[in-house]
Amino acid sequence: MRSKAKSGTRVKSTIILVLCLFLIGFLAYSGAYGVKLGDYKLKPFTEVINRGLDLQGGVSILEEIQSKNVDQKTVDRTVDLLSMRVNKLGVSETVVNKEGKNRIRIEIPGKFDAKEVVDGVAKTGQLKFVGPDNKTILTGKDVKDASAYLDSQNNQPMIGLELNDSGAKKFSDATQKFLGQKIAIYLDDQMLTNPQVDAHITNGKAEINGSKTLQEAQRQANLIKSGALPVEVKPVQVTTIGASLGANALPLSILAGKIGIGLVMIFMILYYRLPGLIADVALTLYIYIVLAAFVNVNVTLTLSGIAAFLLTVGMAVDANILIFERTKEELKSGRSIKASIDAGFKRAMSSILDSNITSIISGIVLYSIGTGSVKGFALTLIIGVVLSMFTAITVTRTLMKLVANIGLFSHKGTIGTFGVHDFRKGVRGIAK
Known part of the structure; x- marks a missing residue:
């Protein structure tokens, strides 16, 4: 009876694991290249994520309110009016935000005539x-x-x-x-x-x-x-980023991201073996979920935002490393593989929560008092950290249990219970 129950659990876990891998693979492919399903098309993330000035070029204007004593409501009305004037230029992905107490930052991707923009946004209005x-x-x-x-x-x-x-x-x-x-x-x-x-x-x-x-x-x-602008505004800084400079920044950023993520994935497989491969699968899903979140919350991605995103990738892997190291400690103490996995997740949980919560608090502070690219960095960081906890705690744990039920962790060596010497040996073997 036990053998039949164990066999049933193995078959069920195999089916679920295959379906999970297929779904994650499909999402990853659709996010990278897009998929057409009948009349409905899933566009790749490169086409749907808003890009900032530093990734596609455009005009950035810093307007300063000339009146000394201006209340917050007046500033808010001025921002709304300037936003309407900017949107009349027929450009999407525009950004109009307060910067400090009496300054307003206007960013218009795809527009390169600074004089036209300045004349258009600061007129009296009727x-x-x-x-x-x-x-x-x-x-x-x-x-x-x-x-x-x-x-x-x-x-x-x-x-x-x-x-x-x-x-x-x-x-x-x-x-x-x-x-x-x-x-x-x-x-x-x-x-x-x-x-x-x-x-x-x-x-x-x-x-x-x-x-x-x-x-x-x-x-x-x-x-x-x-009715009209309630206060006089004057441009104190006008910056134009050329189309070619912006166009070159995006592919280079994507290339850097691919290299960085690829190296992290290779390291995880070499050092942690099968759990490392599972962590890479979870990391693939994490990347998809984060980029999907950027689309849904209408994040405008900039170079600083890409930096924050890659930082959260490292933090997502760091959570898995904590879990795997705790699991290895449990295995060395003589526990079974399944018991070691459960204990490893429980023991690593406090460290994961502590490190991620402090990062979220830092992001909230940066978002509250920061402006421009700092605000974008903070928002990207907060989204990434929150979702990294989800993938590390939920996705990785689920996949690890499924693999354990199937019996792929046949002996302790498959879970990476080896030292730095073995890691270096493995690297030399691949190099040869």
């Missing part, structure tokens, strides 16, 4: 309400206030609009004339919203619906309220 007859009804001068809130009846995001006396009179005439039609609100000829007139509004107060989220409603309300 807010206008346009009727269905394409005539301007109101301008930003007629707006007294705008705010966002959730409707108490249906919990939908709304924009509350309040006009001054002159605006209220114009709006009253327009809502009476265009009842049942739409009045569009434009900023710099770009439509913010296009609400329908449902009532004749005489008191200068209106509600605008149609926003998908409260955050979107707040952003639109800020833009309507400010």
Whole structure:
């Protein structure tokens, strides 16, 4: 009975292991080269991950607010307005972020005319309400206030609009004339919203619906309220990275990454043998998961981000090394292979958690106080460290148990219970 149960466990573990290896192999191939499944295509990561200026070239502008005493809300409205002007240039993957208290960093990949960008983002701007007859009804001068809130009846995001006396009179005439039609609100000829007139509004107060989220409603309300840039901004630094320099940086970075990851994988196999091979399989899945996370959270990858990613690869392997060394210690004490694997994971867990949690804390601090490439490095580091713990604790352990159930750890030598002398001997043998 025991023999049959053991045989059943071995067959079941073999099937699961084969399926896991096939799935990981498929994901790795699709991530590297892309896969077409009928009408649906899985694009490779090189096509879907956002790339920063240093990887594809473009223009970077540091704008400084000229007013000395500016509150945070005003800075946020300025960032939103500058972002709209940048997006009007028809370029994706743009980045507009606060830098310090009174500076705003604008990065536009793929654009190389710095003068055009500077002239486009820092202009005064004009807010206008346009009727269905394409005539301007109101301008930003007629707006007294705008705010966002959730409707108490249906919990939908709304924009509350309040006009001054002159605006209220114009709006009253327009809502009476265009009842049942739409009045569009434009900023710099770009439509913010296009609400329908449902009532004749005489008191200068209106509600605008149609926003998908409260955050979107707040952003639109800020833009309507400010109308034009609320403060004067001046470019204090303009940097242009050529297309050829950016184009060369990406393949060189990928090559460096391949060499680094390849050397790590070879080391793991030479030193830890079968567990090292399992760690390499888990590392392959880890790389796929991290890159997929970059796509889903819309990370803009830069050279510093690639450095952080490769750093987390080393940290992911480091967790496996801790586990394997603890496992080897248990084997030397006389435990069975399965018991040694379980004990090795348990004993290494505290060290893995301690090292990774401190790295995450460092990343959070860098992300909170850093700017530009430092922020990107920190975000990449945090994502990588969190996912490295998952693969080391879950994926590697699962694969190790499956291999143990199959019986591939037939003797202790397969789990790498040898010293540095044997490692050097193995390296010399491969060199010959």
